[in-house]
Amino acid sequence: MTTTHAPAPPTATAPSRLRRVAALAGGELRLFLRNRTAVVNSGLLPLLLVAAVPALGIDGELPLGPRLLVAAVGVTLVFVTYYNLVITYVARREELVLQRMRTGELTGLEVLVGTAVPTLLVTLGQVALVAVGVVVLGEWSAPVEFLLPVIALLGGALLMTVLAAASTSFTRSAESAQVTTLPLVVVTSALSGLITPLSVFPEPVALAARLMPVTPVVELLQLGLAGVTWDGDRVDAAGAWAAAPLPLAVLAGWLLIGTVAATRGFRWAPRR
Amino acid sequence: MHPSAPPVSAPVEAAPAIEVRDLRRSYGDFEAVRGISFEVQPGEVFALLGVNGAGKTSALEVLEGLAPAGGGTVRVLGADPVRERARVRPHLGVLLQASGLPGDLTVAETLQTWAGTLTDPRPVPEALAQVQLAHRADVRVRSLSGGERRRLDLALALLGRPRVVVLDEPTTGLDPESRRQVWGLVRDLVADGAAVVLTTHHLEEAEELADRVAVLRDGQIVLSGTQEEIAETQPATLRFTLDEDAPELPRVAGVQVVAQRPRVEWHTRALQPVLAELLAWAAEHHVVLRALEARSASLEQAFLAVAAEARTPSA
Numbered sequence: 406m407t408t409t410h411a412p413a414p415p416t417a418t419a420p421s422r423l424r425r426v427a428a429l430a431g432g433e434l435r436l437f438l439r440n441r442t443a444v445v446n447s448g449l450l451p452l453l454l455v456a457a458v459p460a461l462g463i464d465g466e467l468p469l470g471p472r473l474l475v476a477a478v479g480v481t482l483v484f485v486t487y488y489n490l491v492i493t494y495v496a497r498r499e500e501l502v503l504q505r506m507r508t509g510e511l512t513g514l515e516v517l518v519g520t521a522v523p524t525l526l527v528t529l530g531q532v533a534l535v536a537v538g539v540v541v542l543g544e545w546s547a548p549v550e551f552l553l554p555v556i557a558l559l560g561g562a563l564l565m566t567v568l569a570a571a572s573t574s575f576t577r578s579a580e581s582a583q584v585t586t587l588p589l590v591v592v593t594s595a596l597s598g599l600i601t602p603l604s605v606f607p608e609p610v611a612l613a614a615r616l617m618p619v620t621p622v623v624e625l626l627q628l629g630l631a632g633v634t635w636d637g638d639r640v641d642a643a644g645a646w647a648a649a650p651l652p653l654a655v656l657a658g659w660l661l662i663g664t665v666a667a668t669r670g671f672r673w674a675p676r677r
Numbered sequence: 678m679h680p681s682a683p684p685v686s687a688p689v690e691a692a693p694a695i696e697v698r699d700l701r702r703s704y705g706d707f708e709a710v711r712g713i714s715f716e717v718q719p720g721e722v723f724a725l726l727g728v729n730g731a732g733k734t735s736a737l738e739v740l741e742g743l744a745p746a747g748g749g750t751v752r753v754l755g756a757d758p759v760r761e762r763a764r765v766r767p768h769l770g771v772l773l774q775a776s777g778l779p780g781d782l783t784v785a786e787t788l789q790t791w792a793g794t795l796t797d798p799r800p801v802p803e804a805l806a807q808v809q810l811a812h813r814a815d816v817r818v819r820s821l822s823g824g825e826r827r828r829l830d831l832a833l834a835l836l837g838r839p840r841v842v843v844l845d846e847p848t849t850g851l852d853p854e855s856r857r858q859v860w861g862l863v864r865d866l867v868a869d870g871a872a873v874v875l876t877t878h879h880l881e882e883a884e885e886l887a888d889r890v891a892v893l894r895d896g897q898i899v900l901s902g903t904q905e906e907i908a909e910t911q912p913a914t915l916r917f918t919l920d921e922d923a924p925e926l927p928r929v930a931g932v933q934v935v936a937q938r939p940r941v942e943w944h945t946r947a948l949q950p951v952l953a954e955l956l957a958w959a960a961e962h963h964v965v966l967r968a969l970e971a972r973s974a975s976l977e978q979a980f981l982a983v984a985a986e987a988r989t990p991s992a
Binding site: 417418419420424425427428429431432435436439440497500501502504505507508509510511512515673 | 741743762763766767769771773775776777778779781782786787789790791792793794795796797830833834837
């Protein structure tokens with residue numbers, strides 16, 4: 406009566422982590438494509454950016470092509486990846502979908518990644534569209550150092566995902582996300598160098614701004630795409646790498662903070 | 678039959694599919710589950726009953742691997758459902774008391790998506806037929822009725838051919854016909870050797886399905902056993918109608934008189950001898966016991982008695 410037995414090995418092979426995430430992501434993509442408003446907005450945002458950035462004269466320290474790409478990555482990471490994911494995670498939690506998914510073979514991480522896939526694909530797609538727009542406008546110039554913008558884009562997307570997951574801990578509903586996302590959306594974006602170059606701020610303010618979560622992404626993009634440092638100096642590839650350790654460290658630090666906060670604070674079901 | 682008693686176990690020499698020993702779970706200072714123990718064998722249905730807030734769902738969440746135990750141990754097929762999640766999940770089917778599904782996927786797409794995450798899923802058409810939703814395969818989830826959603830949820834729980842199934846109020850919101858279909862499904866699962874744990878507020882559901890029952894109150898098991906064992910904890914009822922000219926009823930040991938003539942009601946824990954004595958008296962005095970009823974206590978009576986005890990402040 407007291408003997409226990411381990412579960413018999415399943416006769417079928419368990420799907421790989423990637424296959425499970427792909428299965429969930431497939432369903433999520435289908436949901437996204439059925440939301441016409443979201444699909445149309447996803448296509449419109451890059452077009453608006455391509456039209457608006459030259460008109461507004463944002464960040465005059467960079468040539469137009471890199472300026473557009475920096476704005477595209479920064480804006481989509483904050484307004485699409487972070488903001489959308491906070492709303493998506495909270496809505497799924499409040500609708501009890503996340504808890505349902507956790508009852509299956511998907512792990513918690515797989516649920517979060519699978520749910521984020523459409524948003525991450527939209528992020529990459531929008532950046533790609535802006536890049537195409539830059540080429541069409543004849544403003545494309547070869548990056549000073551190709552790897553830095555790639556790190557900025559992928560690291561930034563990962564950071565926005567973990568910060569979105571962490572933000573759900575103090576976001577009770579999808580509606581309240583409009584308020585709880587404000588600190589990152591407004592404050593850190595404003596101090597990221599995306600709208601106003603950091604070089605115009607007093608040095609202590611600029612230094613504090615460089616420690617914000619979005620700033621290292623913008624810095625790495627400017628370094629890699631145009632060879633421009635945070636204070637406006639022009640550098641070559643070696644100089645770009647020489648200026649990269651601080652933004653790389655800040656990005657890594659925020660990834661660590663976001664991951665710890667998300668791990669500790671993320672709730673799978675509404676409070677009861 | 679008591680919280681401090683050894684785990685409630687079935688009279689079968691087999692490895693249990695589920696073992697729960699001295700399980701505890703707290704929310705802050707509030708202890709929702711206070712040291713419960715039970716076992717469930719393969720091919721058995723175990724029902725956890727209790728009023729709202731008794732601790733049923735809190736206990737099940739540990740079993741389902743959704744929350745860690747505050748104390749005690751839980752084993753599903755010999756493994757810890759939280760720490761050895763990957764070993765348990767391919768064999769575990771869970772129907773939560775309340776859960777959501779994305780509304781803009783169709784029924785078939787929902788099952789296909791879920792199937793892609795499982796080790797050994799049933800074919801989607803088979804899963805749809807199992808819950809009588811084949812004709813609704815192409816309907817979006819948001820357009821389903823509450824009962825249809827519940828059946829879809831059940832199909833998801835059973836999609837991975839689980840050997841252990843946890844059903845938290847599986848028929849809530851279902852019409853009587855759908856409820857009976859779900860009962861049939863549970864019987865099929867058990868016939869195939871699955872171990873089933875269910876909670877329900879419908880006592881007839883527990884009577885219909887459960888091999889063994891435990892009644893939770895304030896986080897503790899206060900009654901447990903087979904339905905017969907539980908029923909025996911409450912007195913049986915004898916009812917009959919006596920004519921006004923009938924002689925005085927005999928004084929029978931072990932009888933509590935609940936109602937006097939003309940419609941007499943006795944409660945007793947020794948139904949057979951009391952009934953025999955009553956019939957002998959009636960025969961001797963040529964008395965007709967009209968509308969005679971002799972009934973053992975039901976699970977519902979036992980449950981209501983436990984609930985009533987909970988409402989009665991202790992002295």
